[in-house]
Amino acid sequence: MNMKIFIPRDAAAVAVGADDIAVAFEQVAAKRGLPVEIIRTGSRGLCWLEPMIEVATPKGRAAFGPVGTEDVNSVLEAMASNGPHALRLGIADEIPWLKRQTRLTFARCGVIDPRSLDDYRAHGGYKGLERAVSLGPDAILNEVTASGLRGRGGAGFPTGIKWKTVAQAKADRKFIVCNADEGDSGTFADRMIMEGDPFLVIEGMTTSGITVGATKGYIYIRSEYPHAVEAMKAAISAARRGGYLGDKIGGSTYSFDMEVRVGAGAYVCGEETSLLESLEGRRGLVRAKPPLPAHHGLFGKPTVINNVLSFAAIPFILTEGAKAYADFGMGRSRGTMPIQLAGNIRQGGLFETAFGVTLGELVDDIGGGTFTGRPVRAVQVGGPLGAYFPRALFDTPFDYEAFAARDGLIGHGGIVVFDDSVDMRKQARFAMEFCAVESCGKCTPCRIGSTRGVETIEKIIRGERVTENLALVEDLCNTMKFGSLCALGGFTPYPVLSALKHFREDFAPAPTTLQAAE
Amino acid sequence: MTAVYEPCYDSWEETRGAEIIAEHAGQEGATLVILHALQEAFGYVPEAAIPMVAQALNLSRAEVHGVFTFYHDFRHKPAGRHVLKLCRAEACQAAGGDALAARAEAKLGVSLGNTTADDRVTLEPIYCLGLCATAPSAMLDGRLIGRLDEKRIDALVAEARR
Numbered sequence: 066m067n068m069k070i071f072i073p074r075d076a077a078a079v080a081v082g083a084d085d086i087a088v089a090f091e092q093v094a095a096k097r098g099l100p101v102e103i104i105r106t107g108s109r110g111l112c113w114l115e116p117m118i119e120v121a122t123p124k125g126r127a128a129f130g131p132v133g134t135e136d137v138n139s140v141l142e143a144m145a146s147n148g149p150h151a152l153r154l155g156i157a158d159e160i161p162w163l164k165r166q167t168r169l170t171f172a173r174c175g176v177i178d179p180r181s182l183d184d185y186r187a188h189g190g191y192k193g194l195e196r197a198v199s200l201g202p203d204a205i206l207n208e209v210t211a212s213g214l215r216g217r218g219g220a221g222f223p224t225g226i227k228w229k230t231v232a233q234a235k236a237d238r239k240f241i242v243c244n245a246d247e248g249d250s251g252t253f254a255d256r257m258i259m260e261g262d263p264f265l266v267i268e269g270m271t272t273s274g275i276t277v278g279a280t281k282g283y284i285y286i287r288s289e290y291p292h293a294v295e296a297m298k299a300a301i302s303a304a305r306r307g308g309y310l311g312d313k314i315g316g317s318t319y320s321f322d323m324e325v326r327v328g329a330g331a332y333v334c335g336e337e338t339s340l341l342e343s344l345e346g347r348r349g350l351v352r353a354k355p356p357l358p359a360h361h362g363l364f365g366k367p368t369v370i371n372n373v374l375s376f377a378a379i380p381f382i383l384t385e386g387a388k389a390y391a392d393f394g395m396g397r398s399r400g401t402m403p404i405q406l407a408g409n410i411r412q413g414g415l416f417e418t419a420f421g422v423t424l425g426e427l428v429d430d431i432g433g434g435t436f437t438g439r440p441v442r443a444v445q446v447g448g449p450l451g452a453y454f455p456r457a458l459f460d461t462p463f464d465y466e467a468f469a470a471r472d473g474l475i476g477h478g479g480i481v482v483f484d485d486s487v488d489m490r491k492q493a494r495f496a497m498e499f500c501a502v503e504s505c506g507k508c509t510p511c512r513i514g515s516t517r518g519v520e521t522i523e524k525i526i527r528g529e530r531v532t533e534n535l536a537l538v539e540d541l542c543n544t545m546k547f548g549s550l551c552a553l554g555g556f557t558p559y560p561v562l563s564a565l566k567h568f569r570e571d572f573a574p575a576p577t578t579l580q581a582a583e
Numbered sequence: 584m585t586a587v588y589e590p591c592y593d594s595w596e597e598t599r600g601a602e603i604i605a606e607h608a609g610q611e612g613a614t615l616v617i618l619h620a621l622q623e624a625f626g627y628v629p630e631a632a633i634p635m636v637a638q639a640l641n642l643s644r645a646e647v648h649g650v651f652t653f654y655h656d657f658r659h660k661p662a663g664r665h666v667l668k669l670c671r672a673e674a675c676q677a678a679g680g681d682a683l684a685a686r687a688e689a690k691l692g693v694s695l696g697n698t699t700a701d702d703r704v705t706l707e708p709i710y711c712l713g714l715c716a717t718a719p720s721a722m723l724d725g726r727l728i729g730r731l732d733e734k735r736i737d738a739l740v741a742e743a744r745r
Contacts, residue, residue: 076712076713076714076727077713077714077716077717077729079727080712080714080717080720080727080728080729080730081717081729081730112716112717113716113717115717247713248710248711249711250672250673250674250675250710250711250715251672251673251674251715252713252715253713253714253715253716255713256713288619288656289709289710289711289712289713290713291725292727326612326615326616327615327616327619328615328654329615329618329619329654329655329656329657330654330655330656331653331654331655332710343615344612345611345612346612346613346614346615346616346640346650347612347614347646347650348649348650348653349653349654364611364612405715405716406716407674407677407715407716407718408673408674408675408676408677408678408715408718409677409678409679410716413715413716413717414716415716436678437679445673449672449673479674479715481673481674481677481715482677483677484677487677492673492676495673495676499710503710505653
């Protein structure tokens with residue numbers, strides 16, 4: 066019988082050699098006359114162990130990692146003989162880092178072949194859609210609302226309410242738009258799910274279409290993610306061939322089809338109204354709200370626009386019921402959040418867990434501290450617009466409200482870890498500079514404020530009138546926070562003000578040379 | 584094992600450009616789709632193509648020019664023979680990306696955003712490849728590389744200069 070070997074095709078695994086490993090496995094197996102079947106999967110999300118290779122055994126899949134091309138011979142030998150190997154990690158599902166997670170959205174990621182509709186269905190795929198079709202729009206809305214799902218893009222708006230608004234809108238055409246413009250540094254969950262379980266996203270969008278009465282969907286993927294673009298395009302074609310996209314999907318009375326659109330390197334297009342402008346073929350200028358996209362969205366029609374992870378949470382909610390999802394979490398943050406541990410971290414990757422886990426547990430316990438071995442000094446949560454938190458705030462539970470109460474945000478769930486070599490003045494300057502470069506230019510606080518912010522922080526760095534300039538930066542931040550049209554200008558103050566508040570020592574005026582006492 | 588890959592583009596021809604535009608013009612909101620297709624074919628978006636896109640989509644030349652200049656991806660002239668993009672976002676900064684970027688700049692003798700005098704290498708910043716747990720990362724002509732260190736960045740620079 067063929068030995069089944071699973072090698073990820075996820076971009077993070079490919080970036081550390083997974084494609085070369087796959088070729089090497091084939092060559093070595095052929096040379097030794099070992100019959101093997103190589104299946105390319107997504108990533109399990111244990112990024113520090115990538116490339117992590119698995120082999121099917123009677124007890125489950127045994128994992129090895131991180132595997133280099135020089136290890137292929139000996140790993141294959143250990144796989145064939147079930148013998149020991151220094152890179153052997155045990156049965157993948159039993160690896161503690163994976164086992165302590167609650168994988169609702171990422172249950173299949175890294176397990177199945179993302180190019181295979183059959184594999185998706187064999188692992189419970191499209192069960193949610195089948196139930197959705199039998200329930201009908203009103204009952205689906207009730208389920209989604211009762212699950213407590215909130216938009217995973219960062220704003221945390223209740224998904225049920227958004228869908229209901231679009232469902233109630235009257236129009237000749239409505240649209241479903243998936244925001245896959247995952248531009249925040251430290252986040253890669255959208256990319257991973259698109260590359261590792263793309264049918265899940267399609268199923269979620271299709272369900273949304275049935276619910277609100279939309280027959281056309283777009284998924285807007287950033288151009289920095291060519292592997293995700295390829296994976297989604299392949300999955301859309303396969304879903305169409307399998308009767309899951311197009312007319313009368315899955316033999317029902319509903320029709321829905323979708324296509325991929327690729328962004329062009331503008332960070333601001335992750336903002337929903339800017340994304341809609343971009344989809345319409347224009348500059349990504351932010352629109353003033355109201356009108357909401359739910360009433361006046363793509364091409365002026367009622368539009369559901371949700372993040373990849375929001376759509377990806379839907380099939381579980383419909384398969385297992387709203388309560389099964391809502392039973393996880395804390396307060397008003399229900400369900401699970403795929404958290405991404407990134408930057409200078411020893412055990413980085415994707416950790417899906419119920420809301421409520423503390424920042425300290427995530428960074429120290431699960432993440433294992435920094436890979437440089439130096440103490441953790443700061444973590445930025447929620448991307449370039451998220452606050453920098455010091456160790457003193459590590460008791461903050463991962464929850465929308467708890468982070469907001471401490472002037473932070475969980476955003477898209479990315480955590481970037483910095484060690485004690487970080488210069489927070491530099492990070493504060495970078496936040497303003499990034500905003501200046503990426504501002505769409507529509508509103509003044511963001512367009513001009515960010516540029517003045519860079520200049521003023523540079524003065525502080527040079528030691529010019531530090532106290533006055535610090536006060537000026539704080540004042541400027543408040544103007545941007547309350548006067549900007551969207552989250553780019555409105556949230557850039559978070560990293561800046563948090564750096565000032567929690568790491569004030571980095572901004573202190575340079576000590577003046579002591580005069581010799583008489 | 585990795586073969587040296589060289590991107591290969593057509594030189595600009597109006598008839599070819601017109602074909603590409605016609606192929607995509609029927610889609611809703613086609614401007615970005617067409618600009619991407621032109622750049623994929625020619626390696627950049629030739630200025631002569633802008634009025635052609637405008638005409639096909641019933642837009643003004645200024646509108647199409649506005650779209651073209653808004654997005655970082657679109658080039659108004661060909662890049663160097665190889666394009667090396669270094670991720671400069673926070674996760675890569677935290678993982679030592681600043682020093683590696685400076686090293687690449689020094690080795691190539693150009694700063695980020697520029698092309699070497701011999702037109703061999705364009706060095707660019709990119710803001711997040713989504714490889715934040717295997718940082719710092721880079722992309723050479725579409726190929727992804729993670730866990731960069733001094734040795735790997737030197738090898739990438741050497742490969743790009745070939």
